[in-house]
Each structure stands twice: as structure tokens, then as C-alpha cells.
Amino acid sequence: MNSLGINKEKKSTRVIVAMSGGVDSSVAAALLKAQGYEVIGLTMQLYDNKTFNHKGKTCCAGTDIMDARKVAAKLDIPHYVINFEKEFKQKVIDDFINSYEGGTTPIPCIRCNEKIKFQDLIVKARELSADCLATGHYVRRIEKNGHSQLHIAEDINKDQSYFLFTITEEQLDFLRFPLGDIKNKDETRKLAIKYGLNVANKKDSQDICFIPNGSYAETIKKLRPNTAKPGSILNDKNVVIGKHQGIINYTVGQRKGIGVNSEVPLFVTKINANENTITVGPRESLKQKELFLKDINWLGENCFYPNSKAFHELKVKTRYQRPSSLAKVFPISEKKAKVVISSEEDSISPGQACVFYSSDSRRILGGGWITNENYVELER
Secondary structure (H helix, E strand, O other), rough: OOOOOOOOOOHHEEEEEEEEHHHHHHHHHHHHHHHOEEEEEEEOOOOOHHHOOOOOOOOOOOOOOOOHHHOOOOOOOOOOEOOOOHHHHHHHHHHHHHHOOOOOOOOHHHHHHHHHHHHHHHHHHHHHOOEEEEEEOOOOOOOOOOOEEEOOOOOOOOOOOOHHOOOOOOHOOOOOOOOOOOHHHHHHHHHHOOOOOOOOOOOOOOOOOOOOOHOOHHHHHHHHOOOOOOOOEEEOOOEEEEEOOOOHOOOOOOOOOOOOOOOOEEEEEEOOOOOOOOHHHHHHHHHHHEEEEEEEEOOOOOOOOOOOOEEEEEEEOOOOOOEEEEEEEOOOOOOOEEEEEEEEEEEOOOOEEEEEEEOOOOOEEEEEEEOOOOOOOOOO
16 A cells, blocks of 8 residues: 555655646645656646636636646646636536625635546546546544545644535545645755755745636626626615615625725625615624524434434534634435524625534534525524
8 A cells, every 4th residue: 555545655646736837836746756657747727817817816727827837847647638618617607606606705715626636536536547636735644444535634733624525435536635734835946946846936826717807806707797787785773775786796794895985884784686775784683693504515434314313413513714613514405404503603705615624623514505594494
């Protein structure tokens, strides 16, 4: 058994590395090559830079593809570019626009992982007779009792487990994460320098890859004209107090740019796509303990539905940079659940993810998408 948990010699183990052109995936490829594996780099062409008027700091297009090619040449590994523009538009970009039109706040990075990287790219890797697919994500894959488990990264500040909750156990069996045990990003950059990689000092991408300068609404308007329709702004008593220029300009928890004068700060507390209204109120009205989930993915050999227990005590995260909180998860069906958090949180937004963790916050147990639907719990 080699260090990747595959029963083959390293030189006979074919590893496909998803190379975005950034320092993380480049170092992942370098580490695997140095360990003696047969490494092939695949880079996804996801969109045309000209369509989105990009000037860098993204991934999977333009200069990033060139950077990935240079890294592959330096490492002396084969490198291929796979055109996923059609799939990315259908599964990620259109979903992003539909979500904002529906009054929810999407996370396209999770959708890309779910629908492209860990679905379409895995298919391509298998077509190339790969033994596994490696990425530059900061998470750890641990095998225990014959099952693959997903755990948070050694570097908690770089941990990306929140964005990977949709992984299935079958996919996890095929995936590898060489950077999971890296202590910090400085160590990653030092390794890039050690291997002579041109991306050693390349800045991390900050924005959503297809959104230049973080201008969500402007990008939506460009891709789907006539999307922004004016409507009413309501207070917490359903009284009209202003006009908005389209619900795509707002998200739950937003304070800036509402356009209503008030003696106290107002926040967006609700978006009603059917009525084309937004509701605003004081910060206190954002706080809640209960939420409902749809499209749940249970990750693990004993997770959790069907199960005789009425609820499960877990840790949950409702935002990427928010600490995990103790909660009770009440399964309603295999794909739906009610979550009751131990203490109130604000700005819990439909369209965002609620990710499940073990009681020590180390292992990822799945998660679901926050919805504004209220489910009726099924009798057990």
C-alpha cells in the first residue's frame, strides 16, 4: 500500500491533479511528482475571460491556464486543458443567476465543486485510467474502518471543508488532498520556491472566479438583461417605506446600499421573489435559532438517515468564516431537515450552506442548503 492508500507501486500509480494555475494546486502536483507518482495535470477551461472583462486574480481561464502549463513544464508532467465552458454555464453560472432572481444568496464555489470538479472532472480522470484525482484543497481525507472520512485541514485558517460538504463517499474514495497536513500558507509558498514554480508568489484569488471586482448585480445584468425589476421595500410591519431597483442587488443581512433613511441602521431581513419585495429591519430582527435545509448530503458510514433517533446533536456552520455552533438536526426526510442552533445567529441566508461537523468540529458529516421553506416534520 503506497502513501496514497492505493495498492500499487508509486511509479505505477496514475494521479490526475486538478491544476487551476494557482500556488496550491501547483504545489500539490509538485509534491506528488517528488514522491514518485505518475502525475498528469488537468486544467479546466470554465469561461471566456473576454465575456467577463477579467484582469486576473481568478482561476481556470486566461493567464491561469498559462501558469498551469508553465508549472507542468517545470515538473515535466503531461498537461491537458479540458473545456467545460458549456457545463460551467449550465450548472454554475445559470444556477447563480437563478438563485439571485429567486431571492436567495448562492455559493457558486460549492456548486462548481459539486457539479464540475467532483463530477465531470472525475469522469475525465477515470477516462484517463487514473487511480485517483488530487486537488489543492486544504482538507484531509482519512481512512478508518474501511471508510473514507473528510476532516478539516491542519491549518484551520485555510480549512476549506465548508465548500466540500456535497462530496459523496464514493467520490471521496477517489479523491486525495496533498495539502491537508500543511501547517500554513507560508509553508506552501516555501515549497513552491523549493520546486522552482513560477506561481510561488502569485496572489490567491479573492472574488468569485467569473465575477470581476465582486460586482454580482452588474454581472447578472450583463448576462441576463432585464433581470432587475424595481419593487417595494417594506418594514417589519409590512409597510412600504421605499423602492428598490431589483432584488438581485440585495442579500439577507445587507446594510449598505438599501436606500432608505432611518434613525437606526436597517438590514435586509427577507427577500420575497414572488412579490418582488425586500423587508428591512433592525439587526435584532436578523437573529434566529431555527432553519430548514434541503438537498442534504449525509457524509459518513453512520450518517444519519434513515435512523431511529429523532434528532442528532452536531456542530454546524452557517457561514464559511463563522465558528461552528452546537445544534440539533431533526431529519424530516433523506434530503430535508430542521436545524435548531443552541444560540441565536444573525444573517442566516437562504441559498447559503449549513455544514455538519462532529462534536469536536474535526470531521465533516455532510450538510444542506438553507431554504426559506418551512417543512412539516414527519411523524416517526
